[in-house]
Amino acid sequence: MEYEIVIGMEIHVELGTQTKIFCACPTEFGAEENTHTCPVCLGMPGVLPVLNEKVVEYATRTGLALNCEIAHYSKMDRKNYFYPDLPKAYQTSQFDLPICTGGVVEIDVDGVTKEIGITRIHIEEDAGKLLHESSEGTLVDVNRCGVPLVEIVTEPDMRSAEEAKIFAEKVRNILEYTGVSDCKMQEGSMRFDVNLSMREKGSLVLGTRTEMKNLNSFRALVRAVHYESKRQILELKKGHRIIQETRKWDDTKGTSSALRSKEEAHDYRYFPEPDLVPIIIEEDYIAKIKANLPELPEAKKRRYIKEYKLPEYDAGVLTATGILATFFEDAVAVYNEPKQISNWLMVEIPPLLKEKELAMENISITPVQLVELLKLVKNNTISGTSGKEVLKVMFDTGKNPGDIVKEQGLAQMSDTVELEAIIEKIVAANPKSVEDIGSGSDKAYGFLTGQVMKATKGQANPQVANEIIRAVVAKHLG
Ligand code: ADP
Numbered sequence: 001m002e003y004e005i006v007i008g009m010e011i012h013v014e015l016g017t018q019t020k021i022f023c024a025c026p027t028e029f030g031a032e033e034n035t036h037t038c039p040v041c042l043g044m045p046g047v048l049p050v051l052n053e054k055v056v057e058y059a060t061r062t063g064l065a066l067n068c069e070i071a072h073y074s075k076m077d078r079k080n081y082f083y084p085d086l087p088k089a090y091q092t093s094q095f096d097l098p099i100c101t102g103g104v105v106e107i108d109v110d111g112v113t114k115e116i117g118i119t120r121i122h123i124e125e126d127a128g129k130l131l132h133e134s135s136e137g138t139l140v141d142v143n144r145c146g147v148p149l150v151e152i153v154t155e156p157d158m159r160s161a162e163e164a165k166i167f168a169e170k171v172r173n174i175l176e177y178t179g180v181s182d183c184k185m186q187e188g189s190m191r192f193d194v195n196l197s198m199r200e201k202g203s204l205v206l207g208t209r210t211e212m213k214n215l216n217s218f219r220a221l222v223r224a225v226h227y228e229s230k231r232q233i234l235e236l237k238k239g240h241r242i243i244q245e246t247r248k249w250d251d252t253k254g255t256s257s258a259l260r261s262k263e264e265a266h267d268y269r270y271f272p273e274p275d276l277v278p279i280i281i282e283e284d285y286i287a288k289i290k291a292n293l294p295e296l297p298e299a300k301k302r303r304y305i306k307e308y309k310l311p312e313y314d315a316g317v318l319t320a321t322g323i324l325a326t327f328f329e330d331a332v333a334v335y336n337e338p339k340q341i342s343n344w345l346m347v348e349i350p351p352l353l354k355e356k357e358l359a360m361e362n363i364s365i366t367p368v369q370l371v372e373l374l375k376l377v378k379n380n381t382i383s384g385t386s387g388k389e390v391l392k393v394m395f396d397t398g399k400n401p402g403d404i405v406k407e408q409g410l411a412q413m414s415d416t417v418e419l420e421a422i423i424e425k426i427v428a429a430n431p432k433s434v435e436d437i438g439s440g441s442d443k444a445y446g447f448l449t450g451q452v453m454k455a456t457k458g459q460a461n462p463q464v465a466n467e468i469i470r471a472v473v474a475k476h477l478g
Pocket residue numbers: 006007008009010153154155156157195196197206207208209263264265
């Protein structure tokens with residue numbers, strides 16, 4: 001029997017507000033443990049939460065960017081459960097009336113566009129963090145309690161690890177653009193839960209699923225899907241039923257294990273949050289946020305193809321993050337050579353960033369500096385090869401390319417008199433090459449050019465050198 005993977009995802013995204021969702025505590029990451037707390041986010045009896053308006057704005061922006069309907073009326077609910085990292089013993093979330101519903105995200109899978117449905121997006125608060133590293137046992141840091149989240153829930157529309165990854169990357173890309181979150185997965189700002197089931201290919205009935213929680217990298221996501229789909233197929237082949245359960249992915253071991261049997265909505269005893277008023281959103285509020293949405297990746301990509309005549313591949317790479325797109329646009333604004341800029345951004349810069357372990361947002365050169373370098377290459381002041389060397393030095397020192405070229409004497413030798421003298425000498429020293437050319441073998445030209453490059457330490461303009469070599473050889477052949 002041929003099996004098909006079915007995946008639906010829940011994505012938790014920490015919103016980049018300054019303060020928490022129901023109190024004025026800061027949301028800043030990495031503060032000393034248990035210092036960003038107050039009676040409200042600690043859930044002391046008798047305190048009253050007040051909804052942070054920014055959270056509503058960011059959630060609305062998220063919903064619009066993912067093509068959702070924004071509810072004019074939604075409300076907060078209590079989701080009751082006991083966790084050691086949640087002192088309130090309930091999470092304030094949204095149950096039956098979430099702020100956004102019915103969205104769609106288009107993904108590109110092997111050149112085919114596929115739509116992934118967004119079931120809902122709701123607002124909720126994050127829980128604290130358990131620290132298991134201490135020798136004294138498990139410690140709890142409640143700074144994260146009350147950090148605002150949106151939870152994005154998809155339809156079970158994905159059919160492979162690859163699709164899940166492309167979708168997750170796409171969502172991160174869109175959210176980064178809209179500025180609602182820094183989406184730093186290494187800091188837990190974006191976490192994926194994968195719901196996965198198997199079914200016979202072609203069947204329309206959903207199989208029993210498991211849920212893997214808190215995957216915090218694309219790599220973990222892909223590996224977890226591969227592992228879980230194989231595990232389920234093995235179980236099914238043995239004639240076992242899949243147990244609906246929550247599983248924990250161990251990224252170091254590359255395996256998952258059962259955490260707890262899946263709870264149902266009624267286990268949480270959801271009820272409307274009595275301390276908060278409903279969220280009423282007027283149409284003109286939505287319209288205003290919509291009008292202020294930035295150009296999203298898909299639209300930007302189409303514009304790059306049209307306006308800059310870039311290949312689709314380039315446009316896709318350049319718009320993959322807002323940071324890269326902005327760098328590109330800043331460069332094009334002062335130097336109208338989109339393809340040249342694109343080539344250097346896609347090919348030359350990434351390995352240097354990798355070597356220095358830098359993210360694009362921490363790049364040490366400016367778009368104007370890159371442009372200055374590209375102009376030197378374009379007008380043949382330096383060769384492309386020297387250009388790459390100069391770029392390296394720019395990364396190391398932050399110096400301007402013009403200065404580096406001067407300091408290192410990298411300017412190409414286009415002075416024909418000087419070049420002629422060098423070439424005369426080289427041709428005279430290699431009579432065998434001249435003879436080979438005379439008997440019809442052009443390969444020797446390559447050898448002579450190589451010698452000239454060596455003698456000039458790569459500074460000869462190859463085109464000019466080539467012309468002179470041909471002339472001098474012709475003279476020798478008489
Ligand atoms: P819960 O709220 O209990 O986690 P939901 O029904 O809201 O459950 O679904 C959560 C996620 O699981 C959604 O992304 C949904 O698409 C996905 N999902 C539901 N059923 C299946 C299934 N049989 N196989 C794969 N994914 C599923």
